[in-house]
Amino acid sequence: MLKRLWLFCLALPLLVHAADEAAVTVKMEPQRLGRHSWYVQGLPGAASAANQGFMSNAGFAVTPAGVVVFDALGTPPLAQALVRQIRRITAAPIRYVIVSHYHADHIYGLQVFKALGAEIWAHEAARQYLNSPELQARLAQRREELFPWVDENTRVVPPDRYLGEETEFELGGVHFSLRHVGPAHAPDDLALFVHEDRVLFAGDLVFKGRIPFVGDADSRSWLRSLEKLLAFNARVLVPGHGAASRDPRADLTLTRDYLTFLRRAMGQAVADMVPFEEAYARTDWSRWRRLPAFNEANRINAYNTYLLMEKEALGQ
16 A cells, blocks of 8 residues: 555656646647747637637746746746747746736746746736736636636636836847737736837737627727837737737727727717627627627627716716
């Protein structure tokens, strides 16, 4: 009996490792954007068992003194897979993880990086989410939808450092700029610019090749924030979802045009006092209907924009 127990204990680390490997079967391949900059691209559509929660992007910059990671992905196993991909490229320590914003698909991997000793940075407006009932409600939802990749051991890790509007830092001779570009998609939206590569990690201010998730975002402010991104004059822009853009100005068009369309259609309905259900049914969605995540996101986007346009009409 003791011998069997001893053999089991010896095998346990291997079993855990095998389970971790089996937990992530979606393909994750780093793509190089510059001398220092890389990213992994999530799959199209909303989070699901089919994509194992891998539907958002994450990036990282490799320097001689360590690695800066931008976003931690939406499950701990995905974060473990990201760490393995980083380790294929460098053995340098992972020093910082920048959180673009505290939404589920970008943060549930933070506990993996925290366990490795990385320091978590986020904008101070992240406190709104961390102190809200939404935190636990969304975590419970994800535990149900994405089990076993999100389970009872998954937790939300708060930042070690809260940032203001602008932060400049250097690591291993590489220079970085962090800008608060929200409130837009979220109150705490951050963008990271890698100067030597002219690569801009834009988070969910930009969705490429799929319907943006607008939720209760301030779309008027979001449109202004897109101009802030253009001011970086980036060579490459990495959106929160979709492929990296080597023509940032042109590829901001989808997000900008979708937001503008929502505001125009729902704003006209509010002005004409047309109820939302009727307005939604009347609206011609043909330009957007075939894009990934339309079925999951468009109706709630439209409804929240309708409510927003009511507030704007009342001067609120």
